[in-house]
Amino acid sequence: MQQKTAQTSEDIFLVQRCRRGDSAALERLITKYHSRIYNTILRICANADDAAELTQETFVKVIENISEFEGRSGFYTWAFRIAVNLTLNYRQRGSKLTFRSLEAESDEQDEQAKGALKEILSSDDSPDPAAVTANKELCQIVLKALDKLDEAQRAVIILRDIEGMNYEQISDVLEIELGTVKSRISRARGALREILGEIVQ
Amino acid sequence: MKKEQKIDELLNSFLDGEATEREQIEVQRLLTNSAQAAKRLKELEKCRMLVGSLPYAEAPVKVMKGIKASIRKMLPKAHKVGVFGRHEGAKHLMIRQVLSAAAMVALVTVLGVVVFTILMPASSSKQPMATNDMKLPVKKIEIKYEKPAQPVAAKAERPIEGAEGVLAGFSGRLQLKTKTLAAVDTSISRAIAESGLVQYSTSGRDRGERVYTVGGSRETVNLLLSDLDSIWGRFDSATLFVETGQTEERVVVDNVKAGQVAEILKQDDSEARIRIAKDIASFNGIEKQLPGKEMFAAVGYEGHDLITIPKPVLTSGERPTTKPAGEIKSQQQILLTIVVAGSE
Numbered sequence: 383m384q385q386k387t388a389q390t391s392e393d394i395f396l397v398q399r400c401r402r403g404d405s406a407a408l409e410r411l412i413t414k415y416h417s418r419i420y421n422t423i424l425r426i427c428a429n430a431d432d433a434a435e436l437t438q439e440t441f442v443k444v445i446e447n448i449s450e451f452e453g454r455s456g457f458y459t460w461a462f463r464i465a466v467n468l469t470l471n472y473r474q475r476g477s478k479l480t481f482r483s484l485e486a487e488s489d490e491q492d493e494q495a496k497g498a499l500k501e502i503l504s505s506d507d508s509p510d511p512a513a514v515t516a517n518k519e520l521c522q523i524v525l526k527a528l529d530k531l532d533e534a535q536r537a538v539i540i541l542r543d544i545e546g547m548n549y550e551q552i553s554d555v556l557e558i559e560l561g562t563v564k565s566r567i568s569r570a571r572g573a574l575r576e577i578l579g580e581i582v583q
Numbered sequence: 584m585k586k587e588q589k590i591d592e593l594l595n596s597f598l599d600g601e602a603t604e605r606e607q608i609e610v611q612r613l614l615t616n617s618a619q620a621a622k623r624l625k626e627l628e629k630c631r632m633l634v635g636s637l638p639y640a641e642a643p644v645k646v647m648k649g650i651k652a653s654i655r656k657m658l659p660k661a662h663k664v665g666v667f668g669r670h671e672g673a674k675h676l677m678i679r680q681v682l683s684a685a686a687m688v689a690l691v692t693v694l695g696v697v698v699f700t701i702l703m704p705a706s707s708s709k710q711p712m713a714t715n716d717m718k719l720p721v722k723k724i725e726i727k728y729e730k731p732a733q734p735v736a737a738k739a740e741r742p743i744e745g746a747e748g749v750l751a752g753f754s755g756r757l758q759l760k761t762k763t764l765a766a767v768d769t770s771i772s773r774a775i776a777e778s779g780l781v782q783y784s785t786s787g788r789d790r791g792e793r794v795y796t797v798g799g800s801r802e803t804v805n806l807l808l809s810d811l812d813s814i815w816g817r818f819d820s821a822t823l824f825v826e827t828g829q830t831e832e833r834v835v836v837d838n839v840k841a842g843q844v845a846e847i848l849k850q851d852d853s854e855a856r857i858r859i860a861k862d863i864a865s866f867n868g869i870e871k872q873l874p875g876k877e878m879f880a881a882v883g884y885e886g887h888d889l890i891t892i893p894k895p896v897l898t899s900g901e902r903p904t905t906k907p908a909g910e911i912k913s914q915q916q917i918l919l920t921i922v923v924a925g926s927e
Contacts, residue, residue: 420640420642430640430643434646434649445654539634542599544634564592564596565592568591574634582629
């Protein structure tokens, strides 16, 4: 699910209207981005209820601070910055509920899913992502692997591989240097490769 | 930086399409020369594909509802603290307040007009409304009405001889005051005699006043008034009481002039006489309050002689004949009581 979104003229227009108190413009902005933000938060925090609450909180912060939004970056990256910061702060407070339950699953079931995943990936040179997407158990393996990354690495990988941001946008969202984005993505994928082990080898 | 780390960064940049042209060439060379690098790239690509293949989770409906609920709770506060920007919020609020106030004023005005239209008497609605545009200190002019007191002479003295049978087209009393009562008495008596009017009575000599009750046609009364006009300057005050007939009230015209009396008498019916008497009463009231004649200057009035009484000229040597009261037609009859009192 890679969607490249630049600062569009529509966003600029909607933000201006929103700052003048236009509730319709605000609703349009929310409708446009709420699912993408929810999806990103969900992949970072790995809990649907938490993701829903954090998404809601993100938009509250967006509305509270929209008068101070200077437009130096796009609304899209600004809103994602708020969402990712909220989520990372939340995760740092120590709520790792989802993967505790995942870890409780039987090793036998886990091994079977890993075998299936390896088969998909090694069947030919260009594996079908849809096959992974359709299989819930395979998705759980990937999610579990992601959860084993540290917060910073997970965020950068999700923004790149799920949200489809380019390095510059990631740099903007996470407020880090472009070189740091490069090295963090490299380390995150390396770690993921180690976690997934023989599935990807 | 370790060599492996550098190669990994290079491969990931290449995978993500972020490698520069020089880096892309370097990667191509690396992949050609190193099987291990090629394998590494493939593994990284699988990792990338696996993460990217995770299903896109649409936000549940409750998320949107929750956001809207939060906004609803937040908006009143937002207006106070300026969530949408202090200037914009304040401007919108002020515009709304001004519009609300204007709407209230318009509503009250409309209601006021409706109530005024309902409650205002029909008669007053037909009259022009006075405004305060004229800054002249003019008092409100009141047209005086009097209950019909019995004519001083007629009641106090003996009944008017022959007057009972007269159906007067006009009935009124002219009250005059003068310091030269004797001279005025002589002049009036002579004028009455010359005008051809029927004099029903004279009385009041014992009370220091003269009362003349005369009747006749409009023309003969005009003759009398023409004569009186020449001595009008001797009167300190002149008041005409015009009987309205229908309402048993009288219109009182203060400071009346001979010409004004003639103008009133000139009207064809009682209603017209009363109307013109009221107008003259109002005019005289204004004139009295404006001794400096500011009003006349304002309206371009050049003198007091609104009505010029034509002095009749006898073309024959015949004296006007005195007709008996019964022969005078009622529609032409004028019954006028002139009371001349001495002033101190």
